[in-house]
Amino acid sequence: MKKLILIPFIVAIFTIQNIQAKALPEYTIKAAYLYNFALLTQWSSSNENQSDEFNLCFYKEDFGIASDTLKNKIMHEKKIKVSNINSIEEAQKCQMVFIRKEENIQELQLVQTLSQSQVLIVTDNEKIENSHITILSENTKLVFNVNLKYLKHTNLAVSSHLLKLAKKIIQ
Protein backbone atom coordinates (compact mmCIF):
# COMPACT_ATOMS: atom_id res chain seq x y z
CA MET A 1 0.00 0.00 0.00
CA LYS A 2 2.88 2.30 0.63
CA LYS A 3 3.60 2.20 -3.08
CA LEU A 4 0.60 4.42 -3.49
CA ILE A 5 2.88 7.22 -2.43
CA LEU A 6 4.02 7.13 -6.04
CA ILE A 7 0.81 8.82 -7.04
CA PRO A 8 1.15 12.23 -5.48
CA PHE A 9 -0.94 14.11 -7.96
CA ILE A 10 -4.19 12.55 -6.84
CA VAL A 11 -4.64 15.36 -4.41
CA ALA A 12 -5.23 17.67 -7.30
CA ILE A 13 -8.56 16.06 -8.14
CA PHE A 14 -10.06 18.38 -5.62
CA THR A 15 -10.17 22.03 -6.18
CA ILE A 16 -9.90 22.79 -2.51
CA GLN A 17 -6.44 24.12 -2.11
CA ASN A 18 -6.38 24.86 1.57
CA ILE A 19 -5.35 21.53 2.97
CA GLN A 20 -3.57 22.54 6.07
CA ALA A 21 -1.69 19.39 6.89
CA LYS A 22 -0.44 16.43 4.93
CA ALA A 23 -2.86 13.50 4.73
CA LEU A 24 -1.85 9.90 4.29
CA PRO A 25 -1.92 9.30 0.50
CA GLU A 26 -3.99 6.12 0.84
CA TYR A 27 -6.75 8.00 2.62
CA THR A 28 -6.52 10.85 0.17
CA ILE A 29 -6.95 8.51 -2.76
CA LYS A 30 -9.77 6.68 -1.10
CA ALA A 31 -11.44 10.00 -0.25
CA ALA A 32 -11.17 10.96 -3.94
CA TYR A 33 -12.61 7.59 -4.93
CA LEU A 34 -15.50 8.01 -2.54
CA TYR A 35 -16.16 11.44 -3.98
CA ASN A 36 -16.18 10.06 -7.53
CA PHE A 37 -18.37 7.06 -6.53
CA ALA A 38 -20.90 9.52 -5.13
CA LEU A 39 -20.58 11.66 -8.22
CA LEU A 40 -21.38 8.70 -10.48
CA THR A 41 -24.24 7.35 -8.40
CA GLN A 42 -27.78 8.63 -8.50
CA TRP A 43 -29.95 8.45 -5.38
CA SER A 44 -33.69 8.33 -5.69
CA SER A 45 -35.19 11.73 -4.88
CA SER A 46 -37.21 10.38 -1.94
CA ASN A 47 -34.03 9.42 -0.11
CA GLU A 48 -32.17 12.58 -0.99
CA ASN A 49 -34.98 14.81 0.14
CA GLN A 50 -34.67 13.60 3.65
CA SER A 51 -31.79 15.93 4.29
CA ASP A 52 -30.44 19.21 2.98
CA GLU A 53 -26.96 17.79 3.15
CA PHE A 54 -25.21 14.89 1.57
CA ASN A 55 -24.16 12.66 4.42
CA LEU A 56 -20.91 10.86 3.80
CA CYS A 57 -20.25 8.63 6.78
CA PHE A 58 -17.17 6.73 7.95
CA TYR A 59 -18.10 3.78 10.10
CA LYS A 60 -15.61 3.39 12.86
CA GLU A 61 -13.04 4.90 10.63
CA ASP A 62 -11.35 8.23 10.55
CA PHE A 63 -9.77 9.52 7.37
CA GLY A 64 -8.43 12.43 9.32
CA ILE A 65 -7.33 15.39 7.23
CA ALA A 66 -8.12 13.48 4.04
CA SER A 67 -11.81 13.62 4.86
CA ASP A 68 -11.56 17.39 5.28
CA THR A 69 -10.99 17.72 1.53
CA LEU A 70 -14.52 16.48 1.04
CA LYS A 71 -16.15 18.84 3.49
CA ASN A 72 -18.25 21.65 2.07
CA LYS A 73 -17.94 20.32 -1.43
CA ILE A 74 -21.18 20.11 -3.40
CA MET A 75 -22.58 16.71 -4.27
CA HIS A 76 -25.84 16.46 -6.21
CA GLU A 77 -26.60 20.08 -5.33
CA LYS A 78 -26.10 19.44 -1.62
CA LYS A 79 -23.26 20.29 0.65
CA ILE A 80 -21.23 17.27 1.74
CA LYS A 81 -21.30 16.56 5.43
CA VAL A 82 -18.61 14.18 6.60
CA SER A 83 -19.48 12.22 9.74
CA ASN A 84 -17.75 9.53 11.74
CA ILE A 85 -20.42 7.11 12.95
CA ASN A 86 -20.49 4.11 15.24
CA SER A 87 -24.00 2.68 15.03
CA ILE A 88 -26.38 1.19 12.51
CA GLU A 89 -29.02 3.83 13.39
CA GLU A 90 -26.61 6.60 12.48
CA ALA A 91 -25.66 4.78 9.29
CA GLN A 92 -29.26 4.72 8.08
CA LYS A 93 -29.26 8.53 7.91
CA CYS A 94 -26.29 8.54 5.53
CA GLN A 95 -26.30 8.52 1.73
CA MET A 96 -22.94 6.80 1.62
CA VAL A 97 -21.10 4.72 4.23
CA PHE A 98 -17.50 3.66 4.16
CA ILE A 99 -16.73 0.63 6.23
CA ARG A 100 -13.19 0.08 7.38
CA LYS A 101 -11.08 -2.82 6.35
CA GLU A 102 -11.05 -4.46 9.72
CA GLU A 103 -13.95 -6.76 10.08
CA ASN A 104 -16.01 -7.87 12.98
CA ILE A 105 -19.57 -8.78 13.73
CA GLN A 106 -20.83 -5.16 13.82
CA GLU A 107 -19.62 -4.38 10.33
CA LEU A 108 -21.22 -7.50 8.95
CA GLN A 109 -24.46 -6.66 10.68
CA LEU A 110 -24.33 -3.13 9.37
CA VAL A 111 -23.84 -4.29 5.80
CA GLN A 112 -26.62 -6.83 6.24
CA THR A 113 -28.98 -4.11 7.41
CA LEU A 114 -28.03 -1.47 4.84
CA SER A 115 -27.48 -3.63 1.80
CA GLN A 116 -31.05 -3.23 0.56
CA SER A 117 -31.54 0.38 1.71
CA GLN A 118 -30.77 3.65 -0.10
CA VAL A 119 -27.28 3.82 1.40
CA LEU A 120 -24.32 3.25 -0.88
CA ILE A 121 -21.97 0.89 0.98
CA VAL A 122 -18.30 1.17 0.14
CA THR A 123 -15.64 -0.89 1.79
CA ASP A 124 -12.02 -1.84 1.35
CA ASN A 125 -12.66 -5.25 2.79
CA GLU A 126 -13.14 -7.75 0.02
CA LYS A 127 -14.49 -10.33 2.43
CA ILE A 128 -17.64 -8.27 2.96
CA GLU A 129 -19.60 -9.83 0.13
CA ASN A 130 -22.76 -7.79 0.15
CA SER A 131 -21.24 -4.29 0.00
CA HIS A 132 -21.98 -2.26 -3.14
CA ILE A 133 -18.50 -1.13 -4.02
CA THR A 134 -15.28 -2.69 -2.87
CA ILE A 135 -11.97 -0.83 -3.12
CA LEU A 136 -9.00 -3.11 -3.66
CA SER A 137 -5.30 -2.64 -3.96
CA GLU A 138 -3.67 -4.01 -7.10
CA ASN A 139 0.03 -3.51 -7.56
CA THR A 140 0.56 0.21 -7.02
CA LYS A 141 -2.96 1.18 -7.88
CA LEU A 142 -6.34 1.16 -6.29
CA VAL A 143 -9.08 -0.58 -8.22
CA PHE A 144 -12.69 -1.30 -7.37
CA ASN A 145 -15.42 -3.88 -7.89
CA VAL A 146 -19.08 -3.02 -8.27
CA ASN A 147 -21.65 -5.43 -6.88
CA LEU A 148 -24.66 -5.06 -9.11
CA LYS A 149 -26.27 -8.07 -7.45
CA TYR A 150 -26.95 -6.04 -4.31
CA LEU A 151 -27.31 -2.69 -6.03
CA LYS A 152 -30.35 -4.13 -7.84
CA HIS A 153 -32.17 -4.35 -4.51
CA THR A 154 -31.70 -0.61 -3.92
CA ASN A 155 -32.95 2.47 -5.76
CA LEU A 156 -29.38 3.51 -6.43
CA ALA A 157 -28.41 4.05 -10.07
CA VAL A 158 -24.74 3.63 -10.83
CA SER A 159 -23.36 5.38 -13.91
CA SER A 160 -22.08 3.30 -16.80
CA HIS A 161 -18.84 5.28 -16.49
CA LEU A 162 -18.32 3.70 -13.10
CA LEU A 163 -19.14 0.24 -14.39
CA LYS A 164 -16.74 0.76 -17.27
CA LEU A 165 -13.90 1.59 -14.89
CA ALA A 166 -14.72 -1.22 -12.45
CA LYS A 167 -12.22 -4.02 -12.23
CA LYS A 168 -14.99 -6.53 -11.73
CA ILE A 169 -18.76 -6.32 -11.89
CA ILE A 170 -20.52 -8.87 -9.71
CA GLN A 171 -23.92 -9.82 -10.97
Next chain:
Amino acid sequence: MNLFSKWFGNKPIEQKLILSNLIVIILVSIPVNIIMLTYEYFALRSHLIEEIRIQSSIVAESTAAAVAFHDESAASETLSIFRDSPYLLEVHLVLPDNTILQSYFPTKKTFIVKEFKASTSIEESFTFSTMTIKKPIYLRQQFVGSVIMVNSLYIFYSRLIWYILIVMLVLGIGFIFARLLATRISKMIVKPLSELTDLTQKIMREKDYSTSITINNTADEFGSLSRSFTEMMSQIHSRDLNLKHLAYYDRVTSIPNRHFFEERISQSVDNAKKHKINCYLLMIDLDDFKIVNDTLGHHIGDLLLKNVSKKLSTILRKDDSIFRIGGDEFAILIENIEDNKCVKQIAQKIINAISTPVELEGHQVKVGASIGISSFPTYSHDVITLMSTADSAMYVAKGKGKNSFSVYHK
Protein backbone atom coordinates in the same frame (compact mmCIF):
# COMPACT_ATOMS: atom_id res chain seq x y z
CA MET B 1 -5.77 47.34 -76.46
CA ASN B 2 -5.10 48.87 -79.87
CA LEU B 3 -2.85 45.96 -80.76
CA PHE B 4 -5.57 43.55 -79.66
CA SER B 5 -8.21 45.45 -81.67
CA LYS B 6 -5.95 45.35 -84.73
CA TRP B 7 -5.17 41.66 -84.25
CA PHE B 8 -8.81 40.82 -83.54
CA GLY B 9 -10.05 42.99 -86.40
CA ASN B 10 -7.97 41.05 -88.93
CA LYS B 11 -9.36 37.67 -87.88
CA PRO B 12 -12.03 35.95 -89.99
CA ILE B 13 -15.57 36.37 -88.64
CA GLU B 14 -15.76 32.67 -87.71
CA GLN B 15 -12.67 32.98 -85.51
CA LYS B 16 -13.96 36.25 -84.07
CA LEU B 17 -17.17 34.54 -83.04
CA ILE B 18 -15.32 31.57 -81.52
CA LEU B 19 -12.87 33.85 -79.72
CA SER B 20 -15.58 36.16 -78.39
CA ASN B 21 -17.58 33.16 -77.13
CA LEU B 22 -14.54 31.69 -75.39
CA ILE B 23 -13.50 35.06 -73.93
CA VAL B 24 -17.01 35.52 -72.49
CA ILE B 25 -16.95 31.99 -71.04
CA ILE B 26 -13.53 32.59 -69.45
CA LEU B 27 -14.49 36.02 -68.10
CA VAL B 28 -17.64 34.59 -66.54
CA SER B 29 -16.14 31.35 -65.24
CA ILE B 30 -13.08 32.91 -63.55
CA PRO B 31 -14.92 35.06 -60.97
CA VAL B 32 -17.57 32.35 -60.49
CA ASN B 33 -14.88 29.79 -59.75
CA ILE B 34 -12.96 32.15 -57.49
CA ILE B 35 -16.15 32.74 -55.48
CA MET B 36 -16.92 29.01 -55.41
CA LEU B 37 -13.37 28.18 -54.38
CA THR B 38 -13.39 30.79 -51.62
CA TYR B 39 -16.71 29.49 -50.38
CA GLU B 40 -15.47 25.90 -50.53
CA TYR B 41 -12.28 26.89 -48.68
CA PHE B 42 -14.20 28.38 -45.78
CA ALA B 43 -16.91 25.69 -45.86
CA LEU B 44 -14.37 22.84 -45.79
CA ARG B 45 -12.31 24.55 -43.11
CA SER B 46 -15.27 25.29 -40.85
CA HIS B 47 -16.63 21.78 -41.43
CA LEU B 48 -13.32 20.21 -40.42
CA ILE B 49 -12.98 22.52 -37.41
CA GLU B 50 -16.50 21.57 -36.37
CA GLU B 51 -15.64 17.87 -36.74
CA ILE B 52 -12.53 18.37 -34.61
CA ARG B 53 -14.54 20.22 -31.97
CA ILE B 54 -17.08 17.43 -31.86
CA GLN B 55 -14.32 14.83 -31.60
CA SER B 56 -12.69 16.75 -28.73
CA SER B 57 -16.07 16.87 -26.97
CA ILE B 58 -16.42 13.11 -27.42
CA VAL B 59 -12.89 12.58 -26.04
CA ALA B 60 -13.60 14.86 -23.06
CA GLU B 61 -16.89 13.13 -22.36
CA SER B 62 -15.67 9.56 -22.78
CA THR B 63 -12.51 10.01 -20.75
CA ALA B 64 -14.08 12.02 -17.92
CA ALA B 65 -14.51 9.08 -15.55
CA ALA B 66 -11.08 7.65 -16.34
CA VAL B 67 -9.52 11.06 -15.70
CA ALA B 68 -11.46 11.46 -12.46
CA PHE B 69 -10.22 8.08 -11.23
CA HIS B 70 -6.78 8.68 -12.79
CA ASP B 71 -7.22 5.39 -14.59
CA GLU B 72 -4.46 5.46 -17.17
CA SER B 73 -5.32 2.16 -18.81
CA ALA B 74 -9.00 3.05 -19.12
CA ALA B 75 -7.99 6.45 -20.52
CA SER B 76 -5.60 4.80 -22.97
CA GLU B 77 -8.26 2.30 -23.97
CA THR B 78 -10.76 5.10 -24.60
CA LEU B 79 -8.27 7.18 -26.56
CA SER B 80 -7.32 4.22 -28.75
CA ILE B 81 -10.84 4.38 -30.19
CA PHE B 82 -9.59 7.37 -32.14
CA ARG B 83 -6.74 5.45 -33.79
CA ASP B 84 -8.49 5.72 -37.18
CA SER B 85 -9.25 9.40 -36.89
CA PRO B 86 -8.07 10.90 -40.19
CA TYR B 87 -6.74 14.08 -38.63
CA LEU B 88 -5.74 13.31 -35.02
CA LEU B 89 -1.99 13.66 -34.48
CA GLU B 90 -1.78 13.53 -30.70
CA VAL B 91 -4.02 13.78 -27.68
CA HIS B 92 -3.08 14.47 -24.07
CA LEU B 93 -5.19 14.13 -20.94
CA VAL B 94 -3.95 16.69 -18.44
CA LEU B 95 -4.86 16.67 -14.75
CA PRO B 96 -5.70 19.87 -12.89
CA ASP B 97 -2.14 19.95 -11.47
CA ASN B 98 -0.84 20.14 -15.06
CA THR B 99 0.57 16.62 -15.05
CA ILE B 100 -0.15 14.33 -18.00
CA LEU B 101 -2.39 11.37 -17.17
CA GLN B 102 -2.16 9.84 -20.62
CA SER B 103 -0.91 10.73 -24.09
CA TYR B 104 -1.94 9.00 -27.25
CA PHE B 105 -0.39 9.16 -30.72
CA PRO B 106 -2.36 7.37 -33.44
CA THR B 107 0.57 7.40 -35.86
CA LYS B 108 3.94 8.55 -34.58
CA LYS B 109 5.10 10.11 -31.37
CA THR B 110 5.53 13.75 -32.22
CA PHE B 111 4.87 15.87 -29.10
CA ILE B 112 3.85 18.97 -31.00
CA VAL B 113 2.37 20.31 -27.78
CA LYS B 114 5.04 21.87 -25.60
CA GLU B 115 2.97 23.24 -22.74
CA PHE B 116 0.59 21.10 -20.73
CA LYS B 117 -1.65 23.28 -18.66
CA ALA B 118 -5.15 22.25 -17.59
CA SER B 119 -7.73 24.96 -18.02
CA THR B 120 -11.46 25.40 -17.59
CA SER B 121 -11.67 27.43 -20.78
CA ILE B 122 -11.73 26.19 -24.35
CA GLU B 123 -8.67 27.24 -26.31
CA GLU B 124 -8.03 26.84 -30.01
CA SER B 125 -4.86 27.66 -31.91
CA PHE B 126 -3.86 27.19 -35.53
CA THR B 127 -0.69 26.78 -37.52
CA PHE B 128 -0.64 26.31 -41.29
CA SER B 129 -0.87 22.54 -40.95
CA THR B 130 -2.34 21.91 -37.49
CA MET B 131 -5.19 22.86 -35.22
CA THR B 132 -4.72 22.48 -31.47
CA ILE B 133 -7.76 22.43 -29.26
CA LYS B 134 -7.79 22.41 -25.47
CA LYS B 135 -11.05 21.46 -23.81
CA PRO B 136 -11.91 21.10 -20.13
CA ILE B 137 -13.10 17.70 -18.90
CA TYR B 138 -16.06 17.73 -16.57
CA LEU B 139 -17.52 14.83 -14.66
CA ARG B 140 -20.99 15.77 -13.48
CA GLN B 141 -20.09 19.47 -13.68
CA GLN B 142 -16.90 18.80 -11.70
CA PHE B 143 -13.72 19.92 -13.48
CA VAL B 144 -11.35 16.93 -13.53
CA GLY B 145 -8.80 17.90 -16.19
CA SER B 146 -8.25 19.00 -19.76
CA VAL B 147 -7.87 17.27 -23.06
CA ILE B 148 -5.36 18.73 -25.51
CA MET B 149 -5.72 17.51 -29.08
CA VAL B 150 -3.49 18.30 -32.03
CA ASN B 151 -5.13 17.73 -35.38
CA SER B 152 -3.66 17.77 -38.83
CA LEU B 153 -5.21 20.08 -41.40
CA TYR B 154 -3.75 17.88 -44.15
CA ILE B 155 -7.16 16.38 -44.87
CA PHE B 156 -8.53 19.91 -45.36
CA TYR B 157 -5.82 20.76 -47.88
CA SER B 158 -6.22 17.37 -49.49
CA ARG B 159 -9.98 17.90 -49.90
CA LEU B 160 -9.34 21.43 -51.19
CA ILE B 161 -6.81 20.21 -53.75
CA TRP B 162 -9.20 17.48 -54.88
CA TYR B 163 -11.93 20.07 -55.18
CA ILE B 164 -9.66 22.35 -57.25
CA LEU B 165 -8.61 19.42 -59.47
CA ILE B 166 -12.20 18.35 -60.05
CA VAL B 167 -13.27 21.94 -60.75
CA MET B 168 -10.35 22.32 -63.18
CA LEU B 169 -11.22 19.03 -64.87
CA VAL B 170 -14.87 20.01 -65.19
CA LEU B 171 -13.81 23.45 -66.44
CA GLY B 172 -11.43 21.86 -68.95
CA ILE B 173 -14.10 19.49 -70.26
CA GLY B 174 -16.61 22.35 -70.29
CA PHE B 175 -14.13 24.53 -72.15
CA ILE B 176 -13.56 21.84 -74.80
CA PHE B 177 -17.32 21.40 -75.24
CA ALA B 178 -17.77 25.18 -75.36
CA ARG B 179 -15.02 25.40 -78.00
CA LEU B 180 -16.68 22.69 -80.11
CA LEU B 181 -20.10 24.26 -79.68
CA ALA B 182 -18.76 27.75 -80.43
CA THR B 183 -17.06 26.41 -83.59
CA ARG B 184 -20.24 24.69 -84.70
CA ILE B 185 -22.43 27.72 -84.02
CA SER B 186 -19.91 30.06 -85.67
CA LYS B 187 -19.77 27.85 -88.75
CA MET B 188 -23.55 27.81 -88.85
CA ILE B 189 -23.68 31.61 -88.62
CA VAL B 190 -20.85 32.27 -91.04
CA LYS B 191 -21.74 29.58 -93.62
CA PRO B 192 -24.19 31.72 -95.67
CA LEU B 193 -21.72 34.60 -95.58
CA SER B 194 -18.87 32.34 -96.72
CA GLU B 195 -21.03 30.98 -99.51
CA LEU B 196 -21.91 34.52 -100.57
CA THR B 197 -18.22 35.53 -100.40
CA ASP B 198 -17.20 32.51 -102.52
CA LEU B 199 -19.93 33.33 -104.99
CA THR B 200 -18.92 36.99 -105.34
CA GLN B 201 -15.31 35.93 -105.84
CA LYS B 202 -16.38 33.42 -108.49
CA ILE B 203 -18.48 36.08 -110.23
CA MET B 204 -15.58 38.54 -110.08
CA ARG B 205 -13.27 35.88 -111.50
CA GLU B 206 -15.58 34.66 -114.25
CA LYS B 207 -17.40 37.95 -114.77
CA ASP B 208 -20.56 35.96 -115.20
CA TYR B 209 -23.45 37.76 -113.59
CA SER B 210 -25.95 35.21 -114.78
CA THR B 211 -24.66 32.67 -112.24
CA SER B 212 -27.62 31.33 -110.30
CA ILE B 213 -27.32 31.38 -106.49
CA THR B 214 -29.13 29.48 -103.81
CA ILE B 215 -31.05 32.00 -101.77
CA ASN B 216 -30.53 31.75 -98.03
CA ASN B 217 -34.16 32.40 -97.22
CA THR B 218 -33.79 32.96 -93.48
CA ALA B 219 -35.37 35.90 -91.67
CA ASP B 220 -32.03 37.23 -90.40
CA GLU B 221 -29.55 39.73 -91.88
CA PHE B 222 -27.91 37.00 -93.98
CA GLY B 223 -31.26 36.15 -95.57
CA SER B 224 -31.82 39.83 -96.29
CA LEU B 225 -28.29 40.18 -97.70
CA SER B 226 -28.74 37.06 -99.81
CA ARG B 227 -32.04 38.33 -101.23
CA SER B 228 -30.56 41.78 -101.91
CA PHE B 229 -27.54 40.16 -103.54
CA THR B 230 -29.74 38.01 -105.75
CA GLU B 231 -31.77 41.07 -106.76
CA MET B 232 -28.58 43.03 -107.46
CA MET B 233 -27.19 40.16 -109.54
CA SER B 234 -30.41 40.00 -111.48
CA GLN B 235 -30.27 43.76 -112.15
CA ILE B 236 -26.61 43.59 -113.21
CA HIS B 237 -27.36 40.62 -115.47
CA SER B 238 -30.30 42.44 -116.98
CA ARG B 239 -28.20 45.57 -117.48
CA ASP B 240 -25.44 43.44 -119.06
CA LEU B 241 -27.91 41.84 -121.39
CA ASN B 242 -29.17 45.26 -122.27
CA LEU B 243 -25.65 46.55 -122.90
CA LYS B 244 -24.82 43.44 -124.84
CA HIS B 245 -27.92 43.91 -126.92
CA LEU B 246 -26.97 47.53 -127.53
CA ALA B 247 -23.42 46.49 -128.39
CA TYR B 248 -24.28 43.51 -130.59
CA TYR B 249 -27.66 44.29 -132.08
CA ASP B 250 -28.84 46.88 -134.49
CA ARG B 251 -31.18 49.36 -132.85
CA VAL B 252 -33.39 49.77 -135.98
CA THR B 253 -33.82 46.18 -137.14
CA SER B 254 -33.03 44.35 -133.87
CA ILE B 255 -30.81 41.90 -135.77
CA PRO B 256 -27.09 41.45 -134.93
CA ASN B 257 -24.86 44.34 -135.97
CA ARG B 258 -21.38 44.59 -137.50
CA HIS B 259 -19.66 44.08 -134.17
CA PHE B 260 -21.51 40.84 -133.66
CA PHE B 261 -20.79 39.89 -137.29
CA GLU B 262 -17.02 40.25 -136.84
CA GLU B 263 -17.06 37.90 -133.84
CA ARG B 264 -19.45 35.46 -135.42
CA ILE B 265 -17.57 35.17 -138.73
CA SER B 266 -14.38 34.29 -136.86
CA GLN B 267 -16.24 31.53 -134.99
CA SER B 268 -17.72 30.26 -138.28
CA VAL B 269 -14.34 30.15 -139.97
CA ASP B 270 -12.81 28.31 -137.00
CA ASN B 271 -15.71 25.91 -137.00
CA ALA B 272 -15.34 25.28 -140.73
CA LYS B 273 -11.60 24.66 -140.28
CA LYS B 274 -12.24 22.28 -137.42
CA HIS B 275 -14.97 20.25 -139.13
CA LYS B 276 -13.63 20.64 -142.65
CA ILE B 277 -16.85 22.11 -143.98
CA ASN B 278 -17.74 25.14 -146.07
CA CYS B 279 -18.81 28.45 -144.65
CA TYR B 280 -20.63 30.83 -146.99
CA LEU B 281 -20.80 34.56 -146.66
CA LEU B 282 -23.44 36.58 -148.53
CA MET B 283 -22.94 40.35 -148.60
CA ILE B 284 -26.16 42.21 -149.49
CA ASP B 285 -26.38 45.80 -150.55
CA LEU B 286 -29.81 47.34 -151.05
CA ASP B 287 -30.28 49.13 -154.37
CA ASP B 288 -31.97 52.56 -154.35
CA PHE B 289 -32.15 52.70 -150.59
CA LYS B 290 -30.58 56.16 -150.60
CA ILE B 291 -33.39 57.43 -152.85
CA VAL B 292 -36.03 56.06 -150.43
CA ASN B 293 -34.24 57.71 -147.54
CA ASP B 294 -33.85 61.03 -149.31
CA THR B 295 -37.38 61.21 -150.69
CA LEU B 296 -39.49 59.55 -148.02
CA GLY B 297 -37.32 60.31 -145.03
CA HIS B 298 -35.32 58.31 -142.51
CA HIS B 299 -38.41 57.04 -140.79
CA ILE B 300 -39.58 55.21 -143.89
CA GLY B 301 -35.97 54.18 -144.51
CA ASP B 302 -35.89 52.58 -141.08
CA LEU B 303 -39.21 50.85 -141.63
CA LEU B 304 -37.86 49.51 -144.91
CA LEU B 305 -34.75 48.12 -143.20
CA LYS B 306 -36.98 46.40 -140.64
CA ASN B 307 -39.06 44.97 -143.44
CA VAL B 308 -35.99 43.67 -145.23
CA SER B 309 -34.59 42.05 -142.11
CA LYS B 310 -37.96 40.42 -141.49
CA LYS B 311 -38.02 39.04 -145.05
CA LEU B 312 -34.49 37.69 -144.67
CA SER B 313 -35.41 35.97 -141.42
CA THR B 314 -38.37 34.33 -143.10
CA ILE B 315 -36.30 33.04 -146.03
CA LEU B 316 -33.30 31.73 -144.11
CA ARG B 317 -32.98 28.65 -141.91
CA LYS B 318 -32.88 28.87 -138.19
CA ASP B 319 -29.14 28.13 -138.05
CA ASP B 320 -28.23 30.83 -140.58
CA SER B 321 -27.15 34.22 -139.27
CA ILE B 322 -28.27 37.63 -140.55
CA PHE B 323 -26.41 40.86 -139.72
CA ARG B 324 -26.87 44.51 -140.56
CA ILE B 325 -23.31 45.63 -141.14
CA GLY B 326 -23.85 49.09 -142.59
CA GLY B 327 -26.53 51.64 -143.63
CA ASP B 328 -28.07 49.50 -146.32
CA GLU B 329 -25.73 46.51 -146.10
CA PHE B 330 -26.57 43.11 -144.72
CA ALA B 331 -24.47 39.99 -144.29
CA ILE B 332 -25.55 36.40 -144.09
CA LEU B 333 -23.49 33.48 -142.78
CA ILE B 334 -24.53 30.06 -143.95
CA GLU B 335 -22.98 26.86 -142.62
CA ASN B 336 -23.72 23.18 -143.16
CA ILE B 337 -24.94 23.55 -146.72
CA GLU B 338 -24.12 21.06 -149.48
CA ASP B 339 -22.97 23.21 -152.39
CA ASN B 340 -23.00 26.50 -154.29
CA LYS B 341 -26.25 25.62 -155.93
CA CYS B 342 -28.22 25.83 -152.75
CA VAL B 343 -26.55 29.09 -151.87
CA LYS B 344 -27.42 30.53 -155.25
CA GLN B 345 -31.03 29.45 -154.73
CA ILE B 346 -31.07 31.26 -151.41
CA ALA B 347 -29.55 34.37 -153.00
CA GLN B 348 -32.21 34.36 -155.68
CA LYS B 349 -34.94 33.95 -153.03
CA ILE B 350 -33.55 36.94 -151.20
CA ILE B 351 -33.48 39.08 -154.33
CA ASN B 352 -37.02 38.11 -155.12
CA ALA B 353 -38.25 38.89 -151.63
CA ILE B 354 -36.46 42.24 -151.30
CA SER B 355 -37.41 43.43 -154.76
CA THR B 356 -41.08 42.80 -154.10
CA PRO B 357 -42.65 46.28 -153.48
CA VAL B 358 -43.88 46.95 -150.00
CA GLU B 359 -46.31 49.50 -148.60
CA LEU B 360 -44.96 51.52 -145.74
CA GLU B 361 -47.29 54.04 -144.13
CA GLY B 362 -49.17 54.59 -147.39
CA HIS B 363 -46.06 54.68 -149.58
CA GLN B 364 -45.30 52.08 -152.20
CA VAL B 365 -41.62 51.38 -151.68
CA LYS B 366 -39.48 49.30 -153.96
CA VAL B 367 -35.80 48.51 -153.61
CA GLY B 368 -33.49 45.90 -155.02
CA ALA B 369 -30.62 43.81 -153.72
CA SER B 370 -27.11 43.07 -154.99
CA ILE B 371 -25.50 40.02 -153.39
CA GLY B 372 -21.85 38.97 -153.36
CA ILE B 373 -21.14 35.37 -152.39
CA SER B 374 -17.88 33.88 -151.16
CA SER B 375 -16.95 30.83 -149.14
CA PHE B 376 -14.30 29.46 -146.89
CA PRO B 377 -12.09 27.62 -147.63
CA THR B 378 -13.04 27.42 -151.33
CA TYR B 379 -12.42 31.10 -152.17
CA SER B 380 -10.65 32.37 -149.09
CA HIS B 381 -8.22 31.24 -146.45
CA ASP B 382 -9.23 33.39 -143.51
CA VAL B 383 -11.83 35.85 -142.22
CA ILE B 384 -10.37 38.88 -143.95
CA THR B 385 -10.14 37.24 -147.36
CA LEU B 386 -13.60 35.78 -146.88
CA MET B 387 -15.02 39.23 -146.25
CA SER B 388 -13.01 40.92 -148.99
CA THR B 389 -13.90 38.29 -151.60
CA ALA B 390 -17.61 38.49 -150.71
CA ASP B 391 -17.36 42.26 -150.91
CA SER B 392 -15.67 42.05 -154.32
CA ALA B 393 -18.37 39.69 -155.54
CA MET B 394 -21.03 42.11 -154.32
CA TYR B 395 -19.50 44.93 -156.33
CA VAL B 396 -19.40 42.65 -159.34
CA ALA B 397 -23.12 41.96 -158.82
CA LYS B 398 -23.81 45.67 -158.49
CA GLY B 399 -21.96 46.19 -161.74
CA LYS B 400 -24.29 43.74 -163.40
CA GLY B 401 -27.29 45.94 -162.66
CA LYS B 402 -29.94 45.77 -159.92
CA ASN B 403 -31.26 42.58 -158.36
CA SER B 404 -28.50 40.21 -159.18
CA PHE B 405 -25.98 38.10 -157.33
CA SER B 406 -22.40 37.09 -158.05
CA VAL B 407 -20.29 34.24 -156.72
CA TYR B 408 -16.68 35.10 -156.22
CA HIS B 409 -14.21 33.35 -158.40
CA LYS B 410 -10.52 33.85 -158.83
